[in-house]
Amino acid sequence: MKFSIYFAFLSLLFLTACEKEEPNPVSDIVDQGVFVANQGKFPDGAGAVTWIKDNATRETDLYSKRNVANLGNTVQSIFYNAGHYFVAINNAASIEVLDKTFKRVKTFNQLGFTRYFAAWGNKVVASSWGAGTGKGKLYVINEALEIEQTIEVNGAPEKMLVSGSEIWVSLSNGFGVDSLVARYDLPTATLKKLTTVDKGPNSFAVDNLGRIMVLCEGYFDWLNNISIPGGLYVLAPDGSAIKLISVPQGSGNLCFNPASQTFIFNSFSDIYQYRFGEHALITLALPAETSSIYGLALDAPNNILYFSDPKDYASQGTVFSINLESQKSEKYPAAIAPGQIFIRN
Amino acid sequence: MTSLRCFILYVFLLPLVPTKAQELSANLDSIEIIAPKYLPSSRFATPADSSGLHLFTLLQLPGLSINSIGSSGLSTLSNRGMASRHTAILYEGVPINGLTTGVFDVSLLPTHYFNRSLLYKEGLSSFTGNQAMGGALSLNHQPSGRNGLVSSAQYTSTQNLTLHQLWNGAFNKVRWTLGWERTHHLNQQQFYKDLTIMTSPSFLRRGHNINGEVDMELGKNHKISAKVWWQNFDREIPGPFYLRVDQFQQDKNLRSAFTHSWHKASWQLNSRFVYFNETLNYQSPGVDSRAKTSLLNIKTTAIFKKIWQLAIALQSENVTANFYTQSRNRSSMLLSMTRNWKLQHGWIHLSVSPHLVNNKWMPLHADLRVDYRSFQFIAIRNYNLPGFNDLYWPSGGNPKLKTEKSFQLSAHQLWHASAALQLKTTLYSYHINDFIQWVPTGNNTWTPLNRKKIWSRGAEINLGYRPDWLPFLSTFNAHYSFTKATNLDEASGTSRGKQLIYVPLHKAGLNIKSNFSFLHLDADLIYLGKRFDTTDNFLSLPPAWITGATLGVNVNIKQVHMTLDYRIENPIRAQYELVRSFPMPLRYHTIFLQFKYHPK
Numbered sequence A: 001m002k003f004s005i006y007f008a009f010l011s012l013l014f015l016t017a018c019e020k021e022e023p024n025p026v027s028d029i030v031d032q033g034v035f036v037a038n039q040g041k042f043p044d045g046a047g048a049v050t051w052i053k054d055n056a057t058r059e060t061d062l063y064s065k066r067n068v069a070n071l072g073n074t075v076q077s078i079f080y081n082a083g084h085y086f087v088a089i090n091n092a093a094s095i096e097v098l099d100k101t102f103k104r105v106k107t108f109n110q111l112g113f114t115r116y117f118a119a120w121g122n123k124v125v126a127s128s129w130g131a132g133t134g135k136g137k138l139y140v141i142n143e144a145l146e147i148e149q150t151i152e153v154n155g156a157p158e159k160m161l162v163s164g165s166e167i168w169v170s171l172s173n174g175f176g177v178d179s180l181v182a183r184y185d186l187p188t189a190t191l192k193k194l195t196t197v198d199k200g201p202n203s204f205a206v207d208n209l210g211r212i213m214v215l216c217e218g219y220f221d222w223l224n225n226i227s228i229p230g231g232l233y234v235l236a237p238d239g240s241a242i243k244l245i246s247v248p249q250g251s252g253n254l255c256f257n258p259a260s261q262t263f264i265f266n267s268f269s270d271i272y273q274y275r276f277g278e279h280a281l282i283t284l285a286l287p288a289e290t291s292s293i294y295g296l297a298l299d300a301p302n303n304i305l306y307f308s309d310p311k312d313y314a315s316q317g318t319v320f321s322i323n324l325e326s327q328k329s330e331k332y333p334a335a336i337a338p339g340q341i342f343i344r345n
Numbered sequence B: 001m002t003s004l005r006c007f008i009l010y011v012f013l014l015p016l017v018p019t020k021a022q023e024l025s026a027n028l029d030s031i032e033i034i035a036p037k038y039l040p041s042s043r044f045a046t047p048a049d050s051s052g053l054h055l056f057t058l059l060q061l062p063g064l065s066i067n068s069i070g071s072s073g074l075s076t077l078s079n080r081g082m083a084s085r086h087t088a089i090l091y092e093g094v095p096i097n098g099l100t101t102g103v104f105d106v107s108l109l110p111t112h113y114f115n116r117s118l119l120y121k122e123g124l125s126s127f128t129g130n131q132a133m134g135g136a137l138s139l140n141h142q143p144s145g146r147n148g149l150v151s152s153a154q155y156t157s158t159q160n161l162t163l164h165q166l167w168n169g170a171f172n173k174v175r176w177t178l179g180w181e182r183t184h185h186l187n188q189q190q191f192y193k194d195l196t197i198m199t200s201p202s203f204l205r206r207g208h209n210i211n212g213e214v215d216m217e218l219g220k221n222h223k224i225s226a227k228v229w230w231q232n233f234d235r236e237i238p239g240p241f242y243l244r245v246d247q248f249q250q251d252k253n254l255r256s257a258f259t260h261s262w263h264k265a266s267w268q269l270n271s272r273f274v275y276f277n278e279t280l281n282y283q284s285p286g287v288d289s290r291a292k293t294s295l296l297n298i299k300t301t302a303i304f305k306k307i308w309q310l311a312i313a314l315q316s317e318n319v320t321a322n323f324y325t326q327s328r329n330r331s332s333m334l335l336s337m338t339r340n341w342k343l344q345h346g347w348i349h350l351s352v353s354p355h356l357v358n359n360k361w362m363p364l365h366a367d368l369r370v371d372y373r374s375f376q377f378i379a380i381r382n383y384n385l386p387g388f389n390d391l392y393w394p395s396g397g398n399p400k401l402k403t404e405k406s407f408q409l410s411a412h413q414l415w416h417a418s419a420a421l422q423l424k425t426t427l428y429s430y431h432i433n434d435f436i437q438w439v440p441t442g443n444n445t446w447t448p449l450n451r452k453k454i455w456s457r458g459a460e461i462n463l464g465y466r467p468d469w470l471p472f473l474s475t476f477n478a479h480y481s482f483t484k485a486t487n488l489d490e491a492s493g494t495s496r497g498k499q500l501i502y503v504p505l506h507k508a509g510l511n512i513k514s515n516f517s518f519l520h521l522d523a524d525l526i527y528l529g530k531r532f533d534t535t536d537n538f539l540s541l542p543p544a545w546i547t548g549a550t551l552g553v554n555v556n557i558k559q560v561h562m563t564l565d566y567r568i569e570n571p572i573r574a575q576y577e578l579v580r581s582f583p584m585p586l587r588y589h590t591i592f593l594q595f596k597y598h599p600k
Helices: A002-015 A062-067 B002-016 B040-044 B055-060 B388-392 B490-495
Strands: A033-038 A048-053 A056-059 A075-081 A084-089 A094-098 A104-108 A113-120 A123-129 A136-141 A147-153 A156-163 A166-172 A180-185 A190-196 A201-206 A212-216 A219-221 A226-228 A230-235 A241-247 A252-257 A262-266 A271-275 A296-299 A304-309 A316-323 A329-336 A338-344 B046-048 B064-068 B075-079 B088-091 B117-120 B136-139 B148-156 B160-171 B174-185 B190-193 B196-199 B205-218 B222-237 B247-264 B267-284 B287-304 B308-321 B328-343 B346-353 B355-357 B365-372 B375-384 B404-416 B421-440 B446-465 B473-487 B506-516 B519-528 B544-557 B560-569 B577-579 B588-597
Touching (some): A033 A084, A033 A316, A048 A062, A048 A075, A056 A062, A056 A329, A062 A094, A075 A113, A075 A338, A084 A123, A094 A136, A212 A252, A262 A296, A316 A338, B055 B519, B328 B388
Parallel strands (some): A156 A201, A201 A252, B088 B136
Antiparallel strands (some): A033 A338, A048 A056, A075 A084, A084 A094, A113 A123, A123 A156, A136 A147, A156 A166, A166 A180, A201 A212, A230 A241, A252 A262, A296 A304, A304 A316, B046 B117, B064 B075, B148 B588, B160 B174, B174 B205, B247 B267, B375 B404, B404 B421
């Protein structure tokens, strides 16, 4: 009798063992659409990439569907260039390289706090913060998917803009407060110019006349509980910067809309339009259910603006689209804390 | 509404069940000075014998959850769907939850020393003050009562070494205990990531716990005791999936208590002086936080004929942290009055506790406990203060936060079908208003707001069976708990009506202990149901089966008692996470060797 009880108990233990099902192979080409980098639940959640195509969310977590794996903690951004997708995973200090079917090709590890990408021909430049007050880095990844060059920068590099063989790098707030834009010559990895702007430069845009604009987000002074506004600058070819207008603190994701000849960016609660030379910002009307704005990108050929709403950062977020011509809006379910948006047409 | 009707029906029907009155538990002497020794809830306190080889013993308790950042990070307890900051960890009746965060890391507990801890499932704020709204784990050491020396060593295949020494002594009317526990844990473990078995790098956690206590009887009426607990730990905290992310934490905590009790005729007077001094430093890329906290608690309790009890406590808390703009203080005066009425088959207890915090009266604590035969009904009104970080965090701290308030109802029934079979059942319903939640606001900041209304209700069943027909001593314990904890807040959008994160709807466990002559066996099986980890229940962690078994031998050679145990954890190599992205270890093994020496 005594043995039967133990036998039953041990049987229960072993009956609980289970095996994971093998994934079904999927060979769909991920050719175009809207890609959203979902940061995941901080600090313990895995991030995801949401794929929106043909006015519908095709996958809320495309990577895990195609790889039976998680991307890791805090997905910062996604990018595509020369046949590969690149995903920066901030807390995991890594970059995932994926093929056209979104299958993993290569992982770069130990790269610091990876942030954003820019294309330099068929090469890709990735920005990365250093730890604490440590220096940030730019990694140049070549077509063979090797890091062929590492450039140390004196700050926390955010978004970048490649112009010919030069790259403009916004040295943003990172773990401190910065106010510099750096211009590097890429082939020689040399610093050409450092330009001081408002606090927190974070994104660039080029208008139809080739003028390079940089957006600064300002910063929040915790000690005095004061919000310090940022500014929108135009960068002259010699590297000097001219402030065009003050912008609300927290502004980011600058882009240019050729259809309306305006620059578009967002703060935490609003989306703004700015026309070069004017002295006021225009606030766009948002769908009523918007709670906040985290990422923003423009599908210029179709004149559709996309922005992400992370809600409480702990539930399923939403991506909204607004057709800037018809003002028609749509919404698409994303994953947790949707942020940066990348559009591939 | 149907649930509420069922609950009311249950409450009124339970007293009709014929049951046998039980004696109160006798091992509660050091639980809480303000409460009478016959504190009614003590009968339903669950002994949480943490002297075993593993902390997961606590998971065998119904309704209790552990949220662990892997096997080597922060581990906190939560009870019946309440938050970790609502579950007090008590040392000498005073919560040792961190003043800044409100939570306590149970992974640093000297589990060998606290060999007789008790878990109070009901809110205890009326007796202990802040942070016990969701119950309390009272840490206790039960001395052997005679001279003796205990030495033990424990080594796991994850390369964790723990050494432990315990010295019990007695001379005339003086009794002392000295405990020392040294840990050197590398936490190198196997885990699943993306269907692949990986081995984590080492994450060193090293440090020691030193505990000491002295009791002395002075004449016939006086008794004094002094206790001290020193903790000093350094550790590296892993990132998700055991990535090295350069997170380090140092904990240095000094906790001390001095108590005096006097009794004569119908009077009893207890006094207590408690002082904590704690340091918590945390470094990670971009963060270098350093906090020093201190707590001073002086309390006197007068008891008359076990009928009346009056207590007054003065408490001062201070936090000096490099992330606050200035040093922060909180002063409290905690008053409590308890009246007990003796019934023919039970007691009625009523406590009222006005608390004055920073010169402001808090919502009145009220605690009604009806103890009739083996049935108990409890109605409690509790509150919980915001933590210092909630109030003073530089980027978003909200000094205008109100206290969280709760109204808690529970009904308990003990059934003794026979001397061998015991069944405990509980139904409960907790309402919390002004639940503090950090929410994103403008300027990319987060701020805590009194936003949510929470309703946690559920049932717990605990079955104990000690068969007398077996030729050897065996006990079987099984439990099941159903916890429905939802957010009732109108403004929460898609989160409204959804289960709170990391609260399993279903949890069950089975434990078997047996002794055959010099052999002993202990086997655990725990089922942890699906747990949501997003507020709208969009994502969830799958159910987990947690298993383990111990086989040991006891050998007595004259005055030396030796124990050699082998334990296997997770023998079925189950893949599970208590917190997302922090997988728990696959199968690992532990060897435990202990010598006890008791001279005649």
